[in-house]
Each structure stands twice: as C-alpha cells, then as structure tokens.
Amino acid sequence: MALNELLQLAIEKKLFSIGLKNLQKDAKNLSQKYKQRSLKLSDEEKLAYIAMRLPATLAVMQEVFFQLNSFYQTTRIKKLLDLGSGPGTSIWAAFSNFLSLEKLTLVEQDPFFLSLSKDLSIEHPDKNKVTWTSKDLRKISDFNEFDLILLSYVMNELSHEEIKHLIEKWVKSTSELLVIIEPGTKFGFENIRAIRSQLIKNNMKIVAPCPHEEKCPMQENDWCHFYKRLERSKIHRYLKEADLGFEDEKFSYLIASKHKEKEYLARILRRPIIHKGHVQLTLCTKDGLKNEIISQKDKTHYKLAKSLGWGDVYV
Ligand SMILES: C[S@@+](CC[C@H](N)C(=O)[O-])C[C@H]1O[C@@H](n2cnc3c(N)ncnc32)[C@H](O)[C@@H]1O
Structure with missing residues (x-):
C-alpha cells in the first residue's frame, strides 16, 4: 500500500469513533481559530486537524523536500530534527524523500499531538527510526547532531526574539541544512523574509526558493508564496462542505545551507x-x-x- 493510503487509513481509524457531525463542528472551530491566529486548540480540534490540515501540510512538505532534492545532495541527510512536529507530518514526508535517513527526531510540547503522531505511524515501515521527544523546542541546547533542522508551520507560534535566537543557534551549529515552511500569507512571509535577512548577514546560503543571496526584491505590500494542489479525501470534503475534489494550499518556504551546491538563474x-x-x-x-x-x-x-x-x- 502507498504511504499516503496508509496514512489516510490511519487517520480514518483514529476518527472512526467520533460522529462526523461533531467532527465538522470541531473543524469549523479550528478554521475560525486559525483565522484569528489563536493557537489554543482543544483535543477535538486537534483531531479535526489531522483530517483537514495534515494532508495539506504534508503535501507542501513533500513539495519543499522535492525542491531540496533538486538542488542538494540529500543522501548526506542521515539525521533530521523536526521542531514542533505536531501529528508527525514529517514521518510521512522525510523517509520517502531522503533515502539515506537513519534517524528522525520529533520534538513536540503538546502530549496529545505527540501521542497522535505515534498512533498514526503505527504501520509506517520506518517507524523504528523515529524518536519522539516531549519538550519545548526552545530548550533544545544545540543542533550539532543533526544534518537537517525542520520547522514546519511553527514560526508563527514563536516571538520574533525566539525566532532570532533559534536561527542564531542553527548558524553557530555544525548542522548543514535548515528548512522552514510557513503559510503562504503576508504574515507567514514576513517571518521568512526576516529569517532570510538574518541568515544572509551571517553568510549562510539560500538553496531555495531564492536563486541568490541579494536583498529580497519583493515589494513591501507583496509576499513570495507558492501553492500545492492536493486531492481532498471524502472526509476532508465533508468537513469543509466543499464541492471540489481538490484544494490549493498556499505556502512560503526557505531552505538554507552552510554551502551552496547548485546555482540557478x-x-x-x-x-x-x-x-x-x-x-x-x-x-x-x-x-x-x-x-x-x-x-x-x-x-x-x-x-x-x-x-x-x-x-x-x-x-
Ligand atoms: C501548526 S502545527 C505544525 C505541525 C507540523 N510541523 C506540520 O507541519 O504539520 C505547530 C506545532 O508546533 C508545536 N509547537 C509550538 N510551539 C512549540 C514549542 N515551543 N515547543 C514544541 N512544540 C511547539 C505545536 O504544539 C504544534 O503541534
């Protein structure tokens, strides 16, 4: 069975005992909270997250990892640290993109999300290479052990000072790659733009999406973003009361490295x-x-x- 099918099955199994009407109510609350940038989710809303948001963040992560594979020798990625791993999205994207990956460490402070990610990955063929860590990501002392540090849809839950500090920690570490994914909104991109400036000031290289390390040419009132089209499952469509069988997820991202491998114009x-x-x-x-x-x-x-x-x- 393909990995995406395995995950969809695990999601449906997890949601089986909850009435669809209730789940739809939780999904609406979740969307409302995201619009208001409110981060305190109930456990029911976290379950709605795995039906509604996980497929979208996974599709985007696959796309970003595809970009990394295009411009970097990813067979060197043996150890990956995922900070703010939520329902374990990276388990489903990392092993299929980085074939030499030996160890994936997930750091998550929310016990419900942590146990959800364990439950969902029970049938994943590489689950024995995953380590789950219940911790505040801001308390990880250094990144030296890891080839790649991933922060996916997490920066908007941190303050500007905390973000600066995290980036500084990565710059000073021996870790080679940093991958950041944010929603494709003006707010998400402003985080990316600030991180990019900080990295370039410290002589770091941009692998993607920028073909250069010059000042970002995007106008102040505009934002650099992309989209990924994904199929909606039946349950996803039901929760969103959507007619279309697909949706376009907008995202902004940044892949930085300590050394540049391939140039493009x-x-x-x-x-x-x-x-x-x-x-x-x-x-x-x-x-x-x-x-x-x-x-x-x-x-x-x-x-x-x-x-x-x-x-x-x-x-
Ligand atoms: C929107 S979810 C994204 C989950 C996953 N990275 C993805 O892309 O699907 C953000 C996650 O970051 C976690 N998080 C936020 N601040 C954190 C912190 N200081 N330490 C650990 N986890 C944190 C939240 O609990 C939540 O699970």
Missing part, C-alpha cells in the same frame, strides 16, 4: 501567462524581479517556458 513567482505567440513570466533573479516575455520565435526557451509552472526554476 531565476525562479517563477507567478502563474505563467500564455498569450498568442509568447509566454510571460514573472521571475525572481539576482538583479531583482523581472517580467520576461519569451517569444514563439525563440523555439527552445518558448517550449521550456510553456512547460513550466509557478514555483519552478527557469534556466
């Missing part, structure tokens, strides 16, 4: 617009944002541009 920041005879791309480059028109006459680039999407790298 530009990243596509908007959906490409296909006109008659040309394709229009909005690109992030080291010389700032560029609006590139690729004419049909330039056969090679035109064919390439037509095959690419928002978030892809361009030459």
Whole structure:
C-alpha cells in the first residue's frame, strides 16, 4: 500500500469513533481559530486537524523536500530534527524523500499531538527510526547532531526574539541544512523574509526558493508564496462542505545551507501567462524581479517556458 493510503487509513481509524457531525463542528472551530491566529486548540480540534490540515501540510512538505532534492545532495541527510512536529507530518514526508535517513527526531510540547503522531505511524515501515521527544523546542541546547533542522508551520507560534535566537543557534551549529515552511500569507512571509535577512548577514546560503543571496526584491505590500494542489479525501470534503475534489494550499518556504551546491538563474513567482505567440513570466533573479516575455520565435526557451509552472526554476 502507498504511504499516503496508509496514512489516510490511519487517520480514518483514529476518527472512526467520533460522529462526523461533531467532527465538522470541531473543524469549523479550528478554521475560525486559525483565522484569528489563536493557537489554543482543544483535543477535538486537534483531531479535526489531522483530517483537514495534515494532508495539506504534508503535501507542501513533500513539495519543499522535492525542491531540496533538486538542488542538494540529500543522501548526506542521515539525521533530521523536526521542531514542533505536531501529528508527525514529517514521518510521512522525510523517509520517502531522503533515502539515506537513519534517524528522525520529533520534538513536540503538546502530549496529545505527540501521542497522535505515534498512533498514526503505527504501520509506517520506518517507524523504528523515529524518536519522539516531549519538550519545548526552545530548550533544545544545540543542533550539532543533526544534518537537517525542520520547522514546519511553527514560526508563527514563536516571538520574533525566539525566532532570532533559534536561527542564531542553527548558524553557530555544525548542522548543514535548515528548512522552514510557513503559510503562504503576508504574515507567514514576513517571518521568512526576516529569517532570510538574518541568515544572509551571517553568510549562510539560500538553496531555495531564492536563486541568490541579494536583498529580497519583493515589494513591501507583496509576499513570495507558492501553492500545492492536493486531492481532498471524502472526509476532508465533508468537513469543509466543499464541492471540489481538490484544494490549493498556499505556502512560503526557505531552505538554507552552510554551502551552496547548485546555482540557478531565476525562479517563477507567478502563474505563467500564455498569450498568442509568447509566454510571460514573472521571475525572481539576482538583479531583482523581472517580467520576461519569451517569444514563439525563440523555439527552445518558448517550449521550456510553456512547460513550466509557478514555483519552478527557469534556466
Ligand atoms: C501548526 S502545527 C505544525 C505541525 C507540523 N510541523 C506540520 O507541519 O504539520 C505547530 C506545532 O508546533 C508545536 N509547537 C509550538 N510551539 C512549540 C514549542 N515551543 N515547543 C514544541 N512544540 C511547539 C505545536 O504544539 C504544534 O503541534
């Protein structure tokens, strides 16, 4: 059975004893709390989270790990530390993307989320490589043991000072990679932008999405974000009272490393617009944002541009 099917089965098993009507009420409360950026969730809302949010954060994490695999030799990733691991999303994304991964350490302060992640992963083929740690992530003393530090949808639960301190700890450590994922909102991106500046001031390298370490060219009132399309399960559709069988999850992210491995020139920041005879791309480059028109006459680039999407790298 494919990993995603295993996880879906485990989610449905976990939710089996709760009436769907009740779960729908909890899902609505959860959405409301997210809109108000309120972080105190009831246990019932955490159960709604695994039906409604986990599939989306997992799809995004898969996409971000795919980007990392494209620009970095990930066979070197043997030990991964996931800070604020929630329902164990990374268990389902890390082993399938980093084939040499030997140890995944999850740090989570919420006992309900911690036990949920254990229950959900019971059938996962690599669960014996997972360590669950019940701890406040701010109290982890150093990151030296780990090749990759992951913070997925966590930064908005920390203060600016706490974020700065965490980044400083990573910069000073021997850990090679840092992956941060945030919601694709103006607020989520502001965290990413501030972290990026701090990293660059400390001579760290950006693996993705930025093709450079120059000042971020995004306008103050705009934000750099991407989207991942995911299928909605029956239960997911029911909870959201949605007609569509899919949704587009918006996200912002940053992958930083201590050394740069592969260079590329530009990243596509908007959906490409296909006109008659040309394709229009909005690109992030080291010389700032560029609006590139690729004419049909330039056969090679035109064919390439037509095959690419928002978030892809361009030459
Ligand atoms: C929105 S969830 C994201 C879960 C998971 N990383 C994902 O991407 O699906 C944020 C998680 O971070 C945890 N968290 C927040 N602050 C924390 C802290 N100081 N120490 C440990 N865990 C924390 C929360 O309890 C919650 O489970």
